[in-house]
Amino acid sequence: KAGVTQTPRYLIKTRGQQVTLSCSPISGHRSVSWYQQTPGQGLQFLFEYFSETQRNKGNFPGRFSGRQFSNSRSEMNVSTLELGDSALYLCASSFGPQGEQYFGPGTRLTVT
Amino acid sequence: QKEVEQDPGPLSVPEGAIVSLNCTYSNSAFQYFMWYRQYSRKGPELLMYTYSSGNKEDGRFTAQVDKSSKYISLFIRDSQPSDSATYLCAMTIRSNDYKLSFGAGTTVTVRA
Numbered sequence: 001k002a003g004v005t006q007t008p009r010y011l012i013k014t015r016g017q018q019v020t021l022s023c024s025p026i027s028g029h030r031s032v033s034w035y036q037q038t039p040g041q042g043l044q045f046l047f048e049y050f051s052e053t054q055r056n057k058g059n060f061p062g063r064f065s066g067r068q069f070s071n072s073r074s075e076m077n078v079s080t081l082e083l084g085d086s087a088l089y090l091c092a093s094s095f096g097p098q099g100e101q102y103f104g105p106g107t108r109l110t111v112t
Numbered sequence: 113q114k115e116v117e118q119d120p121g122p123l124s125v126p127e128g129a130i131v132s133l134n135c136t137y138s139n140s141a142f143q144y145f146m147w148y149r150q151y152s153r154k155g156p157e158l159l160m161y162t163y164s165s166g167n168k169e170d171g172r173f174t175a176q177v178d179k180s181s182k183y184i185s186l187f188i189r190d191s192q193p194s195d196s197a198t199y200l201c202a203m204t205i206r207s208n209d210y211k212l213s214f215g216a217g218t219t220v221t222v223r224a
Contacts (some may be wrong), residue, residue, distance in 0.1 A: 004155070033210045043156075043200065043214040056211040090155050094210050100146070101210060103155035 002027065004093050004104035012110045018079040021107045025072050025093030031055075032074040033101060034066060044048040046089075078109075086111045088104055115139050118201055118215025126223050131188040135201035135215045138182065142213070144202040145177055147186045150198045150217065159199075160186065163207065191222045 005024045013019050025032050033056075034046040045058040049068035066076040070091075078085055088108050092101040125131055133147075144163045148156035160175040162168045162184075167198045168175045176185040184203075188195055201215040 031210050033212075033214075035214075042216045043202075043212075045211050045213070048210045050210075056209070058211070087212075092210075100158055100161050101212065102158060103148075105155045 004087075004102055005093055006091050006104040006107050006109060009105065010108050010110075012112060013081050015081055017081050019081060019109060020075055020077045021089055021091075021109075023036045023076075023091030023104060025091075026095070026102060029093035029095040029102075030072050030086065030092040032068055032072065033094070034074070034076050035090045035092065036060075036063045037090055037106070038086075040080055043065060043090070046076065047085075066075070081111045083111050085109065113138060115203060115213050116201065116203060116215045119218055120186075120216045122219040122221060123217075124221045124223060125191055127152075127191060127193060129191050129222075130183065131191050131195065131220055131222070132186075133199050133201075133218050134183060134185040135219070136183050137213075139205075139213075140179075140182065143179075143207045144204050144209075145174055145184050146202040146212070147173075147177070148200045148202060149195075150200060152197075156200055178205055188220075191220075192222045193222050196221045 031050045038044045041095040048056040052068045063079045069073045088106040090106045092103045151154040170224040172189045174187040198217040200217040202212040
């Protein structure tokens, strides 16, 4: 069974630009969550989508947004990039009622 | 104070030793507990998932939960160099709540 895939794996952007990251969950998984990982703050929850609806949102500014498509694939968007947005962005998918989440390899975003 | 506290280490042990990792948490609503392993430049990999106080074993790994003390542990027996990684604890309130709260992660090195 294929795991969670994320594209692109690496990205370099300039301050003020916007970026879109993509996540394809494990086949059959309907929940997709996004996390930001930085050396200083660790892993922080961004948001979670289930059946195209945002169910949970973390404490991030409105510049961070996401969506989920009918095939469960998800995208997250960051507008007006800041240097502090440089991080590893991780996507995780879930299926069962027990809530285990399986992570993708992440997209490493560098903002210059 | 963070919701989940985890000593970031680093922890260095000889091959064959028992590795002991732990996390404490302040939110008594947390009911579901996970341990993830993350290799450098990879996404976190789910190792253990528990939801009741007590011990759960899986091969060389044992997860321990003490809800009365708000304390969880992971033990790795007969550690191998391939166990060298960062270990993250995570927890959530409900089984179908995919908003995970993570510890900072403990970096472990197993010396051959």
